Amino acid sequence: MTLGYNTIVVLAGCALLGLAAGTVGSFALLRGRALVADAVGHAALPGVVLAALLVATLGHDPRALPPLLAGAAVAGLLGVLAVQALARTRRIREDAAIAIVLSSFYALGVALLSYVQTLPEAAQAGLNKFILGQAAAMRAEDAFWAGAVALLALLLCLLLFQRLRAACFDPDFARVAGLDTQRTDLALLALIVTVTVAGLQAVGLVLIVALLVLPAATARLLTFRLPRLLLFSALIGAFAGAAGAAASAVEPDLPTGAAVVLAGAACFTLALLFSPDRGMVPEAVRRAGRRLDAAQEHFLRAAWEAQEAAGAGPGTAGDRWTPIAALAAARGWGEGRAWWIARWLAVRDLVALSERQVHLTPRGAAAARRAVRAHRAVEHHLLALGAADTAGADRLADMVEHGLTPEAASRLLPEPSALPASPHALGGKP
Amino acid sequence: MTAADILRLDLPALTAAVLACATCGLLGSFLVLRRESLLGDALSHAVLPGIIGGFALTGARAGLPMLAGALVAALAATALITLVRRAARIESGAATGAVFTTFFALGLVLMEVTGARSVDLDLDCVLFGQLETIVWLEATGWSSLLDPAALATLPRQLHLLAGVALVVVLTVALLWRPLHLLCFDPDYAAAIGLPARRLELVLNLLIAAAAVAAFEAVGSILVVAMLVCPAAVLRLLTDDYRRQVLGGALLGGALGAVGYALAGPVPAMLGSGVALNAAGVIGTLGGVLVAAAALLRPRGPRVAAG
Numbered sequence: 001m002t003l004g005y006n007t008i009v010v011l012a013g014c015a016l017l018g019l020a021a022g023t024v025g026s027f028a029l030l031r032g033r034a035l036v037a038d039a040v041g042h043a044a045l046p047g048v049v050l051a052a053l054l055v056a057t058l059g060h061d062p063r064a065l066p067p068l069l070a071g072a073a074v075a076g077l078l079g080v081l082a083v084q085a086l087a088r089t090r091r092i093r094e095d096a097a098i099a100i101v102l103s104s105f106y107a108l109g110v111a112l113l114s115y116v117q118t119l120p121e122a123a124q125a126g127l128n129k130f131i132l133g134q135a136a137a138m139r140a141e142d143a144f145w146a147g148a149v150a151l152l153a154l155l156l157c158l159l160l161f162q163r164l165r166a167a168c169f170d171p172d173f174a175r176v177a178g179l180d181t182q183r184t185d186l187a188l189l190a191l192i193v194t195v196t197v198a199g200l201q202a203v204g205l206v207l208i209v210a211l212l213v214l215p216a217a218t219a220r221l222l223t224f225r226l227p228r229l230l231l232f233s234a235l236i237g238a239f240a241g242a243a244g245a246a247a248s249a250v251e252p253d254l255p256t257g258a259a260v261v262l263a264g265a266a267c268f269t270l271a272l273l274f275s276p277d278r279g280m281v282p283e284a285v286r287r288a289g290r291r292l293d294a295a296q297e298h299f300l301r302a303a304w305e306a307q308e309a310a311g312a313g314p315g316t317a318g319d320r321w322t323p324i325a326a327l328a329a330a331r332g333w334g335e336g337r338a339w340w341i342a343r344w345l346a347v348r349d350l351v352a353l354s355e356r357q358v359h360l361t362p363r364g365a366a367a368a369r370r371a372v373r374a375h376r377a378v379e380h381h382l383l384a385l386g387a388a389d390t391a392g393a394d395r396l397a398d399m400v401e402h403g404l405t406p407e408a409a410s411r412l413l414p415e416p417s418a419l420p421a422s423p424h425a426l427g428g429k430p
Numbered sequence: 431m432t433a434a435d436i437l438r439l440d441l442p443a444l445t446a447a448v449l450a451c452a453t454c455g456l457l458g459s460f461l462v463l464r465r466e467s468l469l470g471d472a473l474s475h476a477v478l479p480g481i482i483g484g485f486a487l488t489g490a491r492a493g494l495p496m497l498a499g500a501l502v503a504a505l506a507a508t509a510l511i512t513l514v515r516r517a518a519r520i521e522s523g524a525a526t527g528a529v530f531t532t533f534f535a536l537g538l539v540l541m542e543v544t545g546a547r548s549v550d551l552d553l554d555c556v557l558f559g560q561l562e563t564i565v566w567l568e569a570t571g572w573s574s575l576l577d578p579a580a581l582a583t584l585p586r587q588l589h590l591l592a593g594v595a596l597v598v599v600l601t602v603a604l605l606w607r608p609l610h611l612l613c614f615d616p617d618y619a620a621a622i623g624l625p626a627r628r629l630e631l632v633l634n635l636l637i638a639a640a641a642v643a644a645f646e647a648v649g650s651i652l653v654v655a656m657l658v659c660p661a662a663v664l665r666l667l668t669d670d671y672r673r674q675v676l677g678g679a680l681l682g683g684a685l686g687a688v689g690y691a692l693a694g695p696v697p698a699m700l701g702s703g704v705a706l707n708a709a710g711v712i713g714t715l716g717g718v719l720v721a722a723a724a725l726l727r728p729r730g731p732r733v734a735a736g
Contacts, residue, residue: 034524035468042651082721089724092662095523096467100662100720103471103655107713110558110652111693114707131557132538206557206651210531213524221518254542255553261535268528272517280517 006140007249013143013150014135014202014245015238018211018260020150021199022237023157024191025212026219026230030168031188034216035098038209039083040076040189040196042102045109045205047075048130053116063126065145069197072130072205076193079105132255133204135248142201149198153191160187165226202245207257211237214264221271221278240264292344294402299341300350300368301375302327303360309426321357330426369419370409374401376420377409383423390424440695442566442585447686447708449591450644451656453598455682457637458661459675463613467658468523469508472530473634474641474653476507478537478556481642486544497590497642504638507533534650559649559709561690564588587646594643598636602675605629610671648709656682659716666723681719689715 028034051071056062079101086097113127129137138146157164166174167184174181192212199208219232244260273281306322328338339356346353350364360368378397382388388396410416461470480503484495507529515525541553554560564585575581602609611619612629620626641653648656660681664674689712694705 029520029524032521032523034521035527038471038527086662086720086724089666089727091666091727092462092720092724093465093467095465096462096658096662096665099467099471099654099658100717103652104659104713104717104720107652107655107710107717109710111706111710111714114558114710115704118704128557132553207531207535209527210535213527213531217514217518217520217524217528220520251542255538258535258538261531262539265528265532265535272514278518 006138009140010135010138010143010202010249011242011245013138013147014241014260016147016154016241017150017195017199017202018215018237018239018241019234020153020157020237021195021208021211021241022215022219022233022235023230024153024188024195025216025237026226026233027157027164027168027188028192028212029216029220031164031185033185033188033192034213035095035209036080036083036189037192037196037212039079039098039102039105040193041205041208042109043079043082043105044072044076044196044200045106045131046112047071047073047078047109048200048205049109049112049116049127050075052127053112053119056119065142065201068130069145069149069200072200073193073197075105076196077190080189080193129204130200131204131206133199133202133207133244133248133257133260134252135202135245135256136252138201146198146200146202149194153194153198156187156191156194160184164188169226202241202256203260204255204257207261210257210261210264211240214261214268215240218264218268218271221268221275224277236264236267240267290402295337295341296345296350297367297371297374297402298331298398299327299338299345300360300364301371302330303351303358304365304368304372305422305426306330307360308422321354321359324356324358327358370406371401373406373413373419374404374409376422377401377412378404379423380414380420381412394424438566442564442588443561443708444687444690446564446585446588446591446647447561447690447712448683449588449595449686450640450647451660451686451689451712452679452683453591453595453640454644454653454656455660455685456598456602456675456679457633457640458657458659458682459664459678460609460613460633461637461657462661462665463674464616468526469634470637470641470657471654472507472511472526473504473638474645474650474657475530476533477501477503477638477641477645478534478650479503479540480537481645482537482540482544486540497594497639500642500645501635501638503533504634504641508634555646556650558707559645559647559652561647561708562694564647587643591643591647594639598640601632601636605632609633614671648712652709652713655713655716656685659713659720660685662720663723666720666727685712685715685719689713 025034025037028037048068048071051067052062054071055064055067082101082105083094083097086092086100087094092100116127126137163174163179163184164187166177166179167181167188171181174184195212196205196208199211203211215233215236216229218236219229222232223229240260240263243263244256247254247259248256271279273279276282303322306326307320310320324338324342325335328335331338342351342353342358345351345358345364349361350367351358351360375397378401379393382393382396383390413420458470461467477500480499480501481496482499483503484497484499487499488495511522511525511529514520514529515522518525538553564587566584608619608624608629611624612626616626637657640657641650644653644656661674661678663681664677668674668677690708692715693708693711697704
């Protein structure tokens with residue numbers, strides 16, 4: 001594609017739109033109002049169609065953007081008010097009210113559209129492109145309008161930052177501090193309407209909700225702090241908006257709204273999978289790591305206790321070789337699993353491995369002694385409290401011993417430096 | 431207008447409108463009562479990639495592959511909504527919005543990529559519905575209604591709609607009591623060992639099936655109006671389970687018939703050349719009825735009969 005002046009202006013306009021949508025969307029998401037944008041977007045359709053009809057009847061060019069955007073804003077606001085009025089009946093909850101308003105306003109728009117398209121003077125307004133968006137059809141002046149409206153929303157957001165933050169995080173405090181949360185909520189709804197209107201031509205009214213929800217949801221996966229949340233969300237929104245405009249420039253038949261949504265969804269999926277704190281993959285890796293640590297400690301302890309049970313005694317551990325099968329039986333594990341853990345411990349130089357038998361290396365013996373002490377400290381503590389019987393203490397200790405530091409173990413044991421005897425018979429699992 | 435014209439043009443479209451609206455009206459009550467209205471919104475959008483996928487695989491606009499694809503898409507969407515809500519820890523409304531818009535966008539792009547759009551599943555059908563294109567060209571007169579050869583050529587959308595309507599009615603009749611409990615007292619339902627999750631799954635699948643069957647008649651977005659508006663009107667007017675559910679179906683059917691008539695035939699009879707999109711008129715009427723019910727509903731204390 002050649003980057004003409006028009007394309008660059010449209011790209012910039014769409015990026016600015018995404019920036020504003022990401023910012024407003026963050027507050028909408030935090031305040032639990034994300035889907036109101038869906039109602040606003042769909043409700044805008046009859047407004048656009050009526051505005052085009054009115055302009056055409058007055059003999060002006062129905063393609064001029066400002067009257068259409070004004071019509072969309074009025075209809076969107078009416079939609080929001082209708083949602084609130086329906087929710088006030090208390091028999092219809094807000095979610096049902098949103099579904100009713102978005103579908104019936106949209107239906108009105110569809111009916112009006114089918115009428116307008118029979119009129120020669122309004123038919124060429126190309127109103128269909130407002131439904132799914134067509135950035136490629138935007139003229140530079142359209143992009144200026146959209147960008148200006150988006151900029152307005154962004155500035156309002158920054159002006160109202162303190163109020164919005166208070167309403168999102170601590171509405172009770174905001175009320176006590178004398179901030180009117182109802183007015184703040186109204187301002188937020190107005191901001192949602194503004195962004196929706198700005199995005200009409202580029203993203204379309206059906207999918208504009210995604211440009212508010214997806215960047216904000218992505219940012220929430222990446223950070224807990226509000227300023228960073230706003231920054232990430234705005235940047236992701238700008239990326240999605242620009243990606244949509246670029247896709248539309250390459251492939252003009254592609255609905256731009258769909259491209260914008262898929263770009264946002266790709267960001268969201270990446271964050272959902274790989275976000276360091278909350279992503280599913282890092283979380284799974286952490287969980288697997290914890291389980292591996294626990295399994296290693298259990299293995300080392302079993303090796304130590306096998307020595308102990310054979311009378312080799314603490315401190316002389318390492319004298320004898322123990323079959324992995326015996327350790328697996330003591331832990332109640334399958335032999336294959338015990339074998340893999342033994343291999344891993346051998347790599348870490350904690351055990352020596354030969355012909356399906358292991359013995360503890362000096363480092364392994366030290367680690368095993370720590371694990372045995374932690375286990376017995378917890379057992380001893382539970383038994384002294386009378387909180388469990390011997391078997392129960394053994395089971396519970398298996399679960400909680402892994403985070404226990406040697407110092408904490410010392411505090412739980414009657415003789416801090418010694419290694420106490422096991423309260424139960426060593427060998428097979430009960 | 432001759433009998434043949436009515437049979438060819440009006441009867442199939444009218445039947446499709448009534449069947450689609452009545453089926454959705456019947457199921458909508460369960461959405462509204464269980465406070466899951468947005469799921470109707472989500473499912474009606476989320477089935478799009480499944481419909482296009484089924485279409486692309488078989489290369490034909492046949493009912494069953496599209497239905498199968500749509501059910502798979504609906505299951506995937508509900509599973510993903512749950513996953514996103516848990517993993518991202520965001521409220522269910524936002525999770526729903528994130529998932530269904532993505533599915534819908536995917537469907538739009540698939541439509542472009544597979545060339546489905548250029549064949550005959552076009553964007554207008556998704557956005558506005560194509561009630562007016564459901565015609566029965568072989569009808570020659572009233573006698574066609576009794577002629578098996580002519581009846582076999584009824585439009586295939588009607589077959590799908592009638593089949594789905596039948597399944598929905600039978601399932602709801604069969605599960606009448608358990609669904610009642612699920613709507614009004616889910617905790618008690620769980621306590622007496624009702625398989626609540628499986629019931630919810632059945633309901634979601636029925637809604638997805640209704641969304642597909644109605645899709646060609648009224649489009650993706652207006653299905654939402656059919657699902658929610660009749661149920662919401664009844665919710666404003668009654669506390670009685672039977673009245674709510676059956677009334678929703680009846681009101682839906684009536685809306686379909688009246689909306690269709692107001693869109694084309696009535697203006698034509700009055701000599702006006704205006705013909706409106708029927709699905710749009712039906713949805714608008716639904717919204718007007720909800721507004722009227724909200725304004726005119728009886729107030730004051732009432733005994734809950736549910």
